[in-house]
Amino acid sequence: MAEHEHVRVAVIGSGFGGLGAAVRLRREGITDFVVLERAGGVGGTWRDNSYPGCACDVPSHLYSFSFAPNPDWPRSFSGQEHIRAYLERVTDTFGLRPHLRFNAEVKRMTWDAERLRWDIETTGGNWSADVVVSATGPLSEPKLPDVPGLDTFPGKVFHSARWDHDYDLRGKRVAVIGTGASAIQIVPSVQKQVEKLTLFQRTPAWVLPRMDRPIGAAERAVHRALPFTTKLRRGLLWGIRELQVQAFTKHPGELGFVEQLAKRNMARAVKDPALRAKLTPDYRIGCKRILLSSTYYPALAQPNVDVVASGLTEVRGSTLVAADGSEAEVDAIVFSTGFHVTDMPIAERVVGPEGKTLADVWSGGMQALRGASAAGFPNWMTIIGPNTGLGNSSMILMIESQLNYIADYLRQLDVLGGRVALDARPSAVRAWNHRVQERMKRTVWNTGGCTSWYLDASGRNTTIWPGTTAEFRRATRRVDLAEYAVLRAADARPGTGAENAEVAA
Numbered sequence: 001m002a003e004h005e006h007v008r009v010a011v012i013g014s015g016f017g018g019l020g021a022a023v024r025l026r027r028e029g030i031t032d033f034v035v036l037e038r039a040g041g042v043g044g045t046w047r048d049n050s051y052p053g054c055a056c057d058v059p060s061h062l063y064s065f066s067f068a069p070n071p072d073w074p075r076s077f078s079g080q081e082h083i084r085a086y087l088e089r090v091t092d093t094f095g096l097r098p099h100l101r102f103n104a105e106v107k108r109m110t111w112d113a114e115r116l117r118w119d120i121e122t123t124g125g126n127w128s129a130d131v132v133v134s135a136t137g138p139l140s141e142p143k144l145p146d147v148p149g150l151d152t153f154p155g156k157v158f159h160s161a162r163w164d165h166d167y168d169l170r171g172k173r174v175a176v177i178g179t180g181a182s183a184i185q186i187v188p189s190v191q192k193q194v195e196k197l198t199l200f201q202r203t204p205a206w207v208l209p210r211m212d213r214p215i216g217a218a219e220r221a222v223h224r225a226l227p228f229t230t231k232l233r234r235g236l237l238w239g240i241r242e243l244q245v246q247a248f249t250k251h252p253g254e255l256g257f258v259e260q261l262a263k264r265n266m267a268r269a270v271k272d273p274a275l276r277a278k279l280t281p282d283y284r285i286g287c288k289r290i291l292l293s294s295t296y297y298p299a300l301a302q303p304n305v306d307v308v309a310s311g312l313t314e315v316r317g318s319t320l321v322a323a324d325g326s327e328a329e330v331d332a333i334v335f336s337t338g339f340h341v342t343d344m345p346i347a348e349r350v351v352g353p354e355g356k357t358l359a360d361v362w363s364g365g366m367q368a369l370r371g372a373s374a375a376g377f378p379n380w381m382t383i384i385g386p387n388t389g390l391g392n393s394s395m396i397l398m399i400e401s402q403l404n405y406i407a408d409y410l411r412q413l414d415v416l417g418g419r420v421a422l423d424a425r426p427s428a429v430r431a432w433n434h435r436v437q438e439r440m441k442r443t444v445w446n447t448g449g450c451t452s453w454y455l456d457a458s459g460r461n462t463t464i465w466p467g468t469t470a471e472f473r474r475a476t477r478r479v480d481l482a483e484y485a486v487l488r489a490a491d492a493r494p495g496t497g498a499e500n501a502e503v504a505a
Contacts, residue, residue: 009033010129015044017135017383017399023094024403038105042091043084045139051163053189054080057292062237062394069230071223077212113353116421135383141340149315156332171195178336179205188295198328202311206262206285210292241393245468252444259285269297278309287448342456352376366462367433373424387436389463397469405476412479419489428483439466
């Protein structure tokens with residue numbers, strides 16, 4: 001590899017996970033690290049997703065770091081611009097900018113078994129690191145369906161996560177493909193501007209009202225003057241969601257009451273029985289992510305909106321053809337078709353000691369010890385890894401738990417001393433994954449009768465955590481060295497031809 005800079009830790013990505021890792025490193029007294037970011041600014045998914053109406057479906061005071069409370073959230077559910085501004089403030093408050101390396105997309109990272117380090121090639125230079133913390137996130141690579149004839153479409157095409165703000169939708173015939181969390185925000189935001197909006201719905205979603213409201217100046221002033229009130233608010237929001245977990249993980253039948261609330265939400269806005277039938281799911285609520293919106297159904301009921309209850313299967317010039325034979329003439333196509341979650345592209349760029357990529361190892365399904373360490377990839381850790389996602393609460397809670405684990409991992413390396421690495425034992429990864437999958441069998445995500453992005457190609461749920469955030473916090477409080485093989489350089493002196501030795505933990 002060409003000339004490079006060596007650091008103790010390389011963090012990949014500058015979204016919530018990457019910035020959280022950077023803050024935690026500094027709080028642990030570690031300053032020898034870089035944050036490698038492929039774009040020109042921080043924010044991760046909240047930088048990339050800037051489509052009309054983009055906002056979070058988790059309350060603001062829960063969707064923020066516990067160590068960086070924000071008393072000035074303007075709304076109970078904040079928009080993309082407010083969340084990105086918050087991440088910029090975190091970056092400045094904790095002095096992270098000297099560690100940031102923008103326009104440095106990781107092309108390949110290779111484990112050097114002799115030097116016990118990762119060699120990292122990026123578009124902005126090369127680095128080596130003792131430890132890599134991958135925080136690229138599961139919602140970073142847009143997923144576009146392979147639609148026959150799409151290359152013949154003469155109009156505008158883009159994904160919701162790559163919104164073209166230079167393209168004016170006013171007066172256009174627009175097709176939105178998909179009915180996930182992005183689509184239900186985009187549709188009401190553009191419906192009034194366009195001449196005609198056609199929504200291609202492969203699977204309807206359960207939608208509950210969004211209890212959003214402005215947070216007034218007096219309320220914000222109280223939070224500034226009395227910081228414990230912000231902490232109390234966060235605690236209440238967390239506690240309510242912890243109490244809900246059992247319905248998702250052990251007693252899905254209890255969610256029937258929530259289904260009735262969702263149906264009433266639909267009935268208030270959609271009076272046409274035929275349209276209501278199209279929009280009513282045939283699976284248990286919670287099987288796919290429950291969506292929040294008070295404007296989605298009213299928008300669908302407008303005369304310039306047409307709901308096609310079938311997926312897009314073909315494009316013939318300007319004509320879009322659905323699986324049920326329906327056709328629509330459009331000027332622009334907006335794909336709200338999600339992301340590469342169970343097949344994260346970063347896995348193709350991580351190369352282990354035997355030349356196998358992480359994607360090779362995960363070809364049968366993602367799995368990592370405590371959601372962080374993959375067997376055969378020493379000193380490589382991931383944030384929001386396999387089975388760390390949530391279906392009803394804030395991912396920041398899970399991220400902070402993983403930061404605890406990473407911090408203890410680095411402490412263990414210090415205690416072991418010398419040039420050393422930890423490699424998750426395959427038996428430990430299998431045991432952890434077996435426990436997770438056994439618990440998953442009873443959950444609504446596996447039994448609710450739907451196909452969701454939580455499931456991989458073989459139908460296994462490799463994304464969701466089947467328990468409370470408190471349980472995950474306990475599981476990641478400390479690193480158990482018995483779950484790792486300790487790799488140590490037999491002789492650290494240069495030029496001795498030393499080989500690595502595995503030491504029983």
